[in-house]
Every structure is written in structure tokens, then in C-alpha cells.
Amino acid sequence: MTWLEVPDPFDVHAGIFPVKLVVAGGWGSGKTTFVGAISEIVPITTEAPITEVSAEVDTGAVATKVATTVALDFGRISLHSGLVLYLFGLPGQARFRFAWDNASQGAIGSVILADSCRIADAFTSVDFCEAQGIPFVIAVNRFDGELAHDLAAVRAALVLSDQVPVLDVDARSRADAKRTLIALVQHALSASS
Amino acid sequence: MSLHDDPDPFDDDEGAALVRPYALVGGRTRTEASPALPVEAIVETTELGAGTRIALEKGAIVRQCVEPCSIVELSVHLKVPVGVTRVLVGDLMRMGAVIVHLPIPGQLPDGRVDRVLLERVLAGLEAL
Numbered sequence: 001m002t003w004l005e006v007p008d009p010f011d012v013h014a015g016i017f018p019v020k021l022v023v024a025g026g027w028g029s030g031k032t033t034f035v036g037a038i039s040e041i042v043p044i045t046t047e048a049p050i051t052e053v054s055a056e057v058d059t060g061a062v063a064t065k066v067a068t069t070v071a072l073d074f075g076r077i078s079l080h081s082g083l084v085l086y087l088f089g090l091p092g093q094a095r096f097r098f099a100w101d102n103a104s105q106g107a108i109g110s111v112i113l114a115d116s117c118r119i120a121d122a123f124t125s126v127d128f129c130e131a132q133g134i135p136f137v138i139a140v141n142r143f144d145g146e147l148a149h150d151l152a153a154v155r156a157a158l159v160l161s162d163q164v165p166v167l168d169v170d171a172r173s174r175a176d177a178k179r180t181l182i183a184l185v186q187h188a189l190s191a192s193s
Numbered sequence: 194m195s196l197h198d199d200p201d202p203f204d205d206d207e208g209a210a211l212v213r214p215y216a217l218v219g220g221r222t223r224t225e226a227s228p229a230l231p232v233e234a235i236v237e238t239t240e241l242g243a244g245t246r247i248a249l250e251k252g253a254i255v256r257q258c259v260e261p262c263s264i265v266e267l268s269v270h271l272k273v274p275v276g277v278t279r280v281l282v283g284d285l286m287r288m289g290a291v292i293v294h295l296p297i298p299g300q301l302p303d304g305r306v307d308r309v310l311l312e313r314v315l316a317g318l319e320a321l
Contacts, residue, residue, distance in 0.1 A: 015237075016261050018294060018297065019237050019296060019299075019314060074266075079321075080316070081313075102231075107299060108299030108307075108314065133275070186315065
């Protein structure tokens with residue numbers, strides 16, 4: 001069965017259909033960049049410049065700059081026939097968990113970005129998606145053109161099942177962002193069959 | 194600069210806005226029509242809305258959403274918080290000036306994944 005052959009359930013409502021995807025990951029893992037690479041609008045972000053600068057100090061449970069760094073990236077991709085894909089960038093730190101429940105509700109899946117030097121930062125996001133049953137893929141951001149660990153090591157470190165795709169991406173690349181989103185949707189489909 | 198010279202009295206680039214955001218909605222945080230509109234819900238102006246004279250922020254929403262626009266993007270255009278935009282949109286829904294397209298969840302009501310939706314998203318992404 002292909003999608004072309006099935007009767008179109010949307011056309012009876014003829015209109016616009018927002019669909020939501022989540023982009024998660026730790027501090028400075030490239031979420032804003034990833035959303036910006038594929039969004040057709042400049043990502044709407046409340047992320048203050050301090051966020052990347054504070055990466056060094058903002059690694060623990062202590063919130064040092066909460067007031068200036070409630071971060072939400074938001075991007076849009078218009079697909080065919082009224083489907084509009086919205087990308088929500090969610091902060092990976094445990095203290096922002098409150099933002100997740102709302103933003104992830106109804107999401108068709110999640111891209112979890114990981115910095116191969118700081119894999120542990122992705123744990124919170126992985127835990128959340130597993131607990132909520134949200135299909136996810138891991139996109140390991142290739143900072144400076146290389147990975148600190150190979151993908152098999154990342155998979156082992158995150159204790160992922162073999163089914164979860166782990167991709168090697170450059171978050172600045174539109175082609176890589178597209179490839180990642182396609183892998184995510186394919187994974188969501190295969191996980192459901 | 195006097196108020197009359199300023200094309201946008203709500204532009205707070207030069208300090209606090211003249212009108213505080215909560216004043217635009219009479220202090221309300223919700224309306225009957227919008228218990229909790231998701232920020233990615235898309236607002237579209239109806240013929241009735243386009244043919245009605247509506248002032249201030251609500252007018253701006255009606256003019257903006259002739260080209261359908263999400264609530265979060267509207268907030269950015271209007272420079273008001275998302276919570277305020279929700280209430281304004283709720284008021285406009287009650288007037289029949291706009292309709293709201295709610296997001297389609299990835300799951301069907303029975304909890305299964307909506308395969309038709311995902312296939313369509315996949316085809317759309319591949320065509321990018």
C-alpha cells in the first residue's frame with residue numbers, strides 16, 4: 001500500500017494540517033542549528049546568547065541562569081497538500097522537563113541531537129522519549145567534521161535497542177537534517193508495524 | 194517622540210510597552226473557545242473576519258491570518274506573549290472571524306500510530 005492509493009481522509013476537511021516533531025538534546029548539541037538548517041522560517045527562539053556561553057558552568061543540576069534561558073526553538077516546513085511540519089527544539093537539561101509534557105504531546109517523533117564528546121547530555125531526552133513511547137532517532141552532531149566516538153560506541157553508551165537509528169550528521173546541513181527527519185518517520189512507521 | 198509620531202505604540206524596543214500585554218485581554222488567561230490552544234495550531238481568517246472592521250491586535254491577527262499562521266508565529270508578529278495571543282484568537286473564534294486548525298497527533302484515538310499520516314509526512318519530506 002502506498003499513500004497515494006488510499007482514499008484521502010484529509011481532503012474531506014480540505015485545509016491545513018499542522019504536524020509536530022520534537023528536536024531534543026543537551027546544551028549546545030546543535031538543536032537551534034538543526035532547526036535553522038531545514039526550517040523555511042528563521043527559527044523563533046527565545047534562547048539568549050548566554051546559553052552557549054554558559055555551557056561550561058551549566059552542566060550540573062544547579063540552574064544558574066534560568067531567567068535568561070528558557071529556550072524554545074520553533075521551525076516550520078510546509079509539505080504538500082496542506083501538511084505543515086512544526087519543529088520544536090526542546091532543552092535537554094533535566095530542569096526543563098516541565099516544558100516537555102506539553103510540547104511533546106501529539107508529536108509524531110523526536111530527533112535527539114548528541115554531541116559525541118558529551119553523550120551523557122542526551123540521557124534525559126532518551127529517557128523521556130522511552131518513557132512516553134515517542135519514536136526517536138539519535139543524530140550525532142559532527143562538530144569540527146569528526147566524531148569523538150563511532151556510532152556503535154554511541155549506541156552502546158546510550159543503551160539503545162538495535163531498532164533505534166543512530167545517524168552521523170552535520171547539524172548545519174539541510175540535506176543531513178532532511179535525511180534525519182526521513183529516518184525518524186521511517187522508524188516511527190516500522191516501529192508501529 | 195509623541196505617541197502620535199510612533200507608528201507602533203506597542204513596540205517596546207525603547208523600553209517598556211505603553212500598554213501592558215495583560216491589558217489587551219482584560220487580564221484573562223483563557224476563553225471558553227480556547228481552553229488550551231496549542232502554540233502550533235494554525236489560525237486562518239474566515240470570509241466573515243476578512244469582511245469585518247476589527248481594530249488593534251485582533252485586527253492585526255485577522256489581517257495576518259488571511260495567510261494562515263500559527264499561534265506562536267502570530268505572537269512574534271504582534272510582539273505579545275503566547276498566552277495573550279491565545280486569548281485574542283479565542284475571542285476571534287467566538288466572533289467567527291477566524292477558524293483554527295488543530296495539530297494532528299501522531300496517534301489515532303485508540304493509541305495506534307497513524308500510518309496514513311506518517312506515510313504522507315514521509316512522502317512530503319522526500320519531495321523536499
